[in-house]
Amino acid sequence: MKKYLMFVSVLAVIACNNSKKAEEQANRENAVRQRTIDSIAAARENQQHYSAAETAPAAPADHTSTEPEKKKGMSNTTKGALIGTGAGIATGAATGAAVNSKDRGKGAIIGGVVGGAVGSGVGYGIGAHKDKKEKDAQEK
Numbered sequence: 001m002k003k004y005l006m007f008v009s010v011l012a013v014i015a016c017n018n019s020k021k022a023e024e025q026a027n028r029e030n031a032v033r034q035r036t037i038d039s040i041a042a043a044r045e046n047q048q049h050y051s052a053a054e055t056a057p058a059a060p061a062d063h064t065s066t067e068p069e070k071k072k073g074m075s076n077t078t079k080g081a082l083i084g085t086g087a088g089i090a091t092g093a094a095t096g097a098a099v100n101s102k103d104r105g106k107g108a109i110i111g112g113v114v115g116g117a118v119g120s121g122v123g124y125g126i127g128a129h130k131d132k133k134e135k136d137a138q139e140k
Contacts, residue, residue, distance in 0.1 A: 076134070080127025081120045088119020 074082075092115015093108040100107025 075127065076130040077124055077127035080123035084119035084123020085116050088115035091115050
């Protein structure tokens with residue numbers, strides 16, 4: 001009987017101790033939620049501020065440009081890295097599966113990882129070269 005009493009008392013102490021931890025965890029989660037809500041509200045205020053600035057009448061332009069405005073989007077460096085990564089993963093996985101006859105899944109994974117890394121590096125280099133050429137052409 002003493003063993004059961006001791007066991008129950010230990011469980012009661014552990015249960016009380018865990019309730020504090022659970023309460024602390026809940027407080028941390030609530031704090032994270034509140035910070036997220038606050039940051040979303042701040043972002044909305046910034047967006048409204050910039051939207052109001054865009055709708056305000058613009059100052060008259062002193063010069064006319066014959067070049068159309070370039071749309072903002074992904075740079076060639078980013079595009080090259082993404083395309084290279086995708087192509088590298090696909091070819092690396094296919095090659096890895098073909099080379100490793102014992103465990104094709106493992107070979108495909110290793111090949112995909114290596115191919116993705118090499119492909120992203122090569123794509124990044126090609127895209128950076130294109131960006132540099134465009135920048136040099138604009139400066140001239």
